[in-house]
Amino acid sequence: MKTIILIMPYGSVGGMERLALTFYNHYQLKGYRVKAIKLIKLKSDIINFNNDEYYLSDKDFSELNPIKRILFYLLAPFKIRKIIKKEQATDSISFGDMANIFSALTFTKENKISSIHALKSVELNDKNSFNTLIKFSYKKLYGAFNKVVCISNDIKRDLIENCGFKFPEKMEVIYNPHNAKRLVELSEEPIDNKQEIQLFFKKTILFIGRLSVQKSPWHLINAFNLLQEKGIDANLIFIGDGNSSITNHIKSLASNYGILDSIHFLGRKNNPFKYLQRANVLALSSHYEGTPNVIVESIAVGTPVVSSYCTDGIIELMSLNAHHVKNENLHVEAGIITPNLYKGNLGIPKTNHVLPEEQKFADALKYALQSPELKNNLLKNRNQLLSKFDVKIVSEKYLTPNK
CATH class of the missing domain: 3.40.50.2000 (Glycogen Phosphorylase B;)
Structure with a gap:
């Protein structure tokens, strides 16, 4: 039986979180075991996975002082790796840059899928340390994935032409699923x-x-x-x-x-x-x-x-x-x-x-x-x-x- 791990930033009403919930419900109907990992879990979360949910922190980044924030970044891949090993995951799907980077750094051997959801050349226009890390990951870390899902043709084109993405052979355009x-x-x-x-x-x-x-x-x-x-x-x-x-x-x-x-x-x-x-x-x-x-x-x-x-x-x-x-x-x-x-x-x-x-x-x-x-x-x-x-x-x- 497949065991699928879904890794997402939050449990809010955002698009990536709703997408993860759609996958969770559908894969469960297919008879798969599905577990979800939130990087941040808040009391105000709208999207929840009940007993199938893990989280890395119950405080938002804005609530963490600089030292705790750095510790979060350093420890997150190890915590996710531990969960993947514990659940004996056959597949993992991560949503968004931060979850993708942490997933890549787990060095686990499941069928590892990442997804990119925005036009990155615009988003990464601001020069800061996090955007620098994302650009580095496009050149070095995304090789860890079996598949890199782009949710539009324009995102795929933008990553290759404007963001220096070095693993085009791993990319596939797949539109977001919806249960109409x-x-x-x-x-x-x-x-x-x-x-x-x-x-x-x-x-x-x-x-x-x-x-x-x-x-x-x-x-x-x-x-x-x-x-x-x-x-x-x-x-x-x-x-x-x-x-x-x-x-x-x-x-x-x-x-x-x-x-x-x-x-x-x-x-x-x-x-x-x-x-x-x-x-x-x-x-x-x-x-x-x-x-x-x-x-x-x-x-x-x-x-x-x-x-x-x-x-x-x-x-x-x-x-x-x-x-x-x-x-x-x-x-x-x-x-x-x-x-x-x-x-x-x-x-x-x-x-x-x-x-x-x-x-x-x-x-x-x-x-x-x-x-x-x-x-x-x-x-x-x-x-x-x-x-x-x-x-x-x-x-x-x-x-x-x-x-």
């Missing part, structure tokens, strides 16, 4: 909180994910303010938590605009899909991405998407055809893709000047709120858009050796 039927079932569950139900009495824009530099939610706030100036009466809802400095910045920005009463922060949700199904549009204003799970989830429950062109992977998810977005909004099968918002610098902007790209993002949101065409087009093409994300096919591709 289960997503629809979850989306149909009722919202129990009366105040939250009332938010959807208006037109609603929804963001789901971590409030982070990567997601650059200030662009969404700026675009929403432009909508308010046009007299569009709508609510903007954030589901998820994240960096407190990012959260404080966008709340301050919204307060300065005088629109904070129309913006609602609901925090983490065990079932975000029932909110997603009731929203008029899902909005992503990221600076970089891979192939965001939430876009596929939005397609599955029938909610159109407005997303910035933060990677070619967005095209792979939202359209049945090849496109290139330049300076204008592009209407595709799943919604609207707007021009790239990234201007070469990551982090909270020092000024709040409205970008032309934010105006186009606002135009796309306005169209999504006012026209039924986007939703009708999505529903017509939904099954075809979802076909390449079938969990049965994808989960087996992960475990199948490279040819």
Whole structure:
């Protein structure tokens, strides 16, 4: 019998953690033994694996002093190695750079699979010690894996052309799996909180994910303010938590605009899909991405998407055809893709000047709120858009050796 170890950063509502949970449920149904390792386990975790769960620390990195943080980094591979040996794992799958590096350094002999989930040349643009370690790992450590999964063709291309990745023969493009039927079932569950139900009495824009530099939610706030100036009466809802400095910045920005009463922060949700199904549009204003799970989830429950062109992977998810977005909004099968918002610098902007790209993002949101065409087009093409994300096919591709 196969014993599969899943190694992930956190237990939050992030894409990698939801992906790990999808694998966990599917592999268990297949009759495999499955264990999960969280690098960090927090009391606020949404995703849990009960008796099948291990963790390396119950304190977040921000709570560790420099010495304890260094000790965590040094000891993590040995702790993971001990768990892999104890469980006699036949396969391991790690999610994201930190988990991948620790897995590579265990020097264990199971079928070892890593996965990379974002456009790294943008993410690694900042010069710091952790990014230097990641770049080093692409040249030295990823040879330890039997397979390196890239969740879009654009990520694979970027790693080879821009990040010095030295093991292209180990790479395989595999899209993230999704159980569309289960997503629809979850989306149909009722919202129990009366105040939250009332938010959807208006037109609603929804963001789901971590409030982070990567997601650059200030662009969404700026675009929403432009909508308010046009007299569009709508609510903007954030589901998820994240960096407190990012959260404080966008709340301050919204307060300065005088629109904070129309913006609602609901925090983490065990079932975000029932909110997603009731929203008029899902909005992503990221600076970089891979192939965001939430876009596929939005397609599955029938909610159109407005997303910035933060990677070619967005095209792979939202359209049945090849496109290139330049300076204008592009209407595709799943919604609207707007021009790239990234201007070469990551982090909270020092000024709040409205970008032309934010105006186009606002135009796309306005169209999504006012026209039924986007939703009708999505529903017509939904099954075809979802076909390449079938969990049965994808989960087996992960475990199948490279040819």
